[in-house]
Amino acid sequence: MTLLFRDDPYQVEADAVVVAAGPEGILLDRTLFYPNGGGQPGDTGSLTWDGGSTAIIDARKAEALVERGDQVLHIPTPDAVLPPAGARVTQKIDWERRYRHMRMHTTLHLLCAVVPGAVTGGQVGADRSRLDFDVPSASLDKEQIETAVNELIAANHPVRERTITDAELEATPDLVRTMSVKPPTGSGSVRLLQIGTDDAIIDLQPCGGTHVARTGEIGGITIVKIENKGKQNRRVQLALRD
Template sequence: MSEHLYRDDAYLTEAAGRVVAHTDQGGVVLDQSLFYPTGGGQPGDKGRLVWSGGSMEVATSVKGPGQEVVLVPAEGARLPDVGVELVQHLDWDLRLRHMRMHTALHLLSVVIPLPVTGGQIGAEKSRLDFAMEAPLEDKQAVEDALNALIARDLTISEQWITDAELEANPGLVKTMSVQPPKGAGQVRLVRIGTEGEQIDLQPCGGTHVARTGEIGRVRIGKVEKKGKMNRRVALHLV
């Protein structure tokens, strides 16, 4: 099982590691992972592994069996041997854009208070799908409300609850298509705002900025109809 360093500190950009396995597909598993694996609509991290006498570009990161994080090498890259001690270097610019986008999407689900049917985070464009029969009456008003929340520089924090507590509070889950991972006994909740002035609270395993002010201004892009009861809202960083 990989220790998830990204979960303890989303701002960590460099860390030691030791190779504990190679996968049958040619991936690398470390004892602790700086890299976030693809999941929950957030792409896996990229970066580089460096060890004495070699290096490997990490093309992406994916989930392996159990709690493993598998680092996928760039095509033709040399893999470090099992047991090798190395240094992990994160593609920080990419991670930060994903963090800004991810937190912005949580806020978008606040200003459009409808069930979320899907979503995808990208460095250049992200989107949420909503169970929305009628088109947005005023897209500019939604964009203004979203930027107003961002400008409040709200804090982002986390807490953990049990699977049973989540089952007793189904309203915490906004996403209809992706359910939070259960079975490990605990579920991570991400809060925007304080307990006394809470803007949003929902299960999420992804990485986020520490304050909404770090997102910067955003722009609502296309709003596309994707079925009778579904509309896709695109989001761009300005």
């Protein structure tokens, strides 16, 4: 399966051919739909073909098909009419929702650049997102963090994907900020998300999600609250300002 969102997260519509369709989901030969993973929800949208259409309410990794490589199941509404195998379909993602996820996910990387400590968990959402940090200091300053993140947003830093080898990642373990989820290895390369230029990096860490091309697209954010989730665990919740 070709993962079109890897090459262009801004692509909204594309054709595809149905490989298989059943109650567990629809499998295409290529997809725009990001599957639930890494704290980012699966995309929603629609599939349309000659004589039918169905809403897609989720996209998930097809764990039972891992031996066939990257596979994404497109989950239709219950009792939906399914396209036949071999049918050519037009897939379309819910762009407004996806774009908010892209802006939010990029913001969480900026939050990592501002808040010290390892990440112990997180979740991307269209309305609110969060990261949990294992912080050596008992307190975090809400206003200070908000100001620092918004300054990075306003600076309109470039955002791009890079790849390194499994061996390079093993040699630079500090790139992994997340304690709860380890980046997938074994394929020979690992995707990195870089914010900033090569000579002035703001954040660099493994990530397979979708992101905006420049931080200025985020607009602005508000730190909604910071919660105490343990002796050194602090949950930072944020929201986009629009």
